[in-house]
């Protein structure tokens with residue numbers, strides 16, 4: 001019997017299918033569509049049985065259905081940023097901190113670990129390192145703006161269990177983020193800095209699209225050095 005809420009089967013998430021075995025009638029509880037732990041974790045179904053006799057008799061029972069979490073959510077970065085680091089700063093200086101959220105309901109399906117992407121096209125991989133637990137990014141070299149003024153860095157967020165998504169080959173879910181880092185020596189000349197930022201924006205607009213089929217927030221933050 002459908003109740004008044006989703007948890008009590010208002011939307012016919014579950015249905016009963018009767019079958020007869022020898023002289024016993026069974027009722028199997030089946031689902032009409034896939035369930036999502038992140039939306040509803042428990043259901044509470046009222047099941048009613050009636051006879052067909054002249055005097056109608058009936059009784060009701062309650063079935064509690066408790067879902068188990070699977071690793072179906074992908075970590076997503078909460079922002080996509082450009083950051084600056086001053087040239088001449090010592091090795092190990094903190095540049096920024098990235099953050100990704102995994103909406104899975106339980107550990108380790110929602111445990112996020114960060115990596116610098118180890119690919120040839122990742123320009124920044126030799127210049128920055130990332131704390132795998134916190135997402136803090138640090139410099140590995142001392143920068144010289146006259147040699148190179150900006151670096152593109154790709155970082156990855158990965159969750160902590162084999163994926164339950166189709167075609168995942170039991171690998172964790174992961175997503176990559178392109179980050180533009182610029183080394184600058186113009187801390188006090190804000191007009192010049194803004195010009196530099198605009199130039200970076202333009203570059204990002206054309207070439208900075210995420211290269212994985214996962215939607216990232218298009219929010220791009222500016223932090224003009226003060």
Ligand SMILES: [Ca+2]
Nearest residue numbers: 036037038072
């Ligand atoms: Ca889910």
Ligand SMILES: [Ca+2]
Nearest residue numbers: 073104109159
């Ligand atoms: Ca996950």
Ligand SMILES: [Ca+2]
Nearest residue numbers: 069070072104
């Ligand atoms: Ca899940």
